Amino acid sequence: MTETAEQRLAKLGVTLPVPAAPAANYVPYRRSGNLLYTSGQVPMKDGKLAGAGLLGRDLDVAAGQEAARICAINVLAIAKAATGDLETIRQAVKVTVFVASAPDFSQQHLVANGASDFIVAVLGERGRHARSAIGMASLPLNAAVEVEAIFEIA
Numbered sequence: 001m002t003e004t005a006e007q008r009l010a011k012l013g014v015t016l017p018v019p020a021a022p023a024a025n026y027v028p029y030r031r032s033g034n035l036l037y038t039s040g041q042v043p044m045k046d047g048k049l050a051g052a053g054l055l056g057r058d059l060d061v062a063a064g065q066e067a068a069r070i071c072a073i074n075v076l077a078i079a080k081a082a083t084g085d086l087e088t089i090r091q092a093v094k095v096t097v098f099v100a101s102a103p104d105f106s107q108q109h110l111v112a113n114g115a116s117d118f119i120v121a122v123l124g125e126r127g128r129h130a131r132s133a134i135g136m137a138s139l140p141l142n143a144a145v146e147v148e149a150i151f152e153i154a
Helices: 005-012 061-083 108-127
Strands: 029-032 035-038 089-100 130-136 145-153
Touching (some): 005 108, 029 061, 061 145, 089 108, 108 130, 108 145
Antiparallel strands (some): 035 145, 089 145
């Protein structure tokens, strides 16, 4: 018997939060056909920003990876709210990770692993995805990382 995403989350000690309401004029997700697009999620945990500042100046790679992991938790919370069940996700198609970076920081791809590794840990093979890791001068709320995803759903 194959483990479900919920069972994997429990093994990881993660409970998906109730998604926060949008902070501006947008929706948390949009479904188009069998694709689910999530809005970007910053590393909010218990109502507080869990990773702020620039990678390479204020945070190291490990702290950035943890911030990306928290973003991925929030992305999966949005996906669950949209579908009612993470088992409706056929596959993660694309994950985009925006990394607020000092000018000389060039390890965005390593920071992005925090999100990618978590999505694969929860969804298994269905979680393998195409990805972009993009360095940014700044992100909303001074967040260190923001993650968005596209999922194919049943």
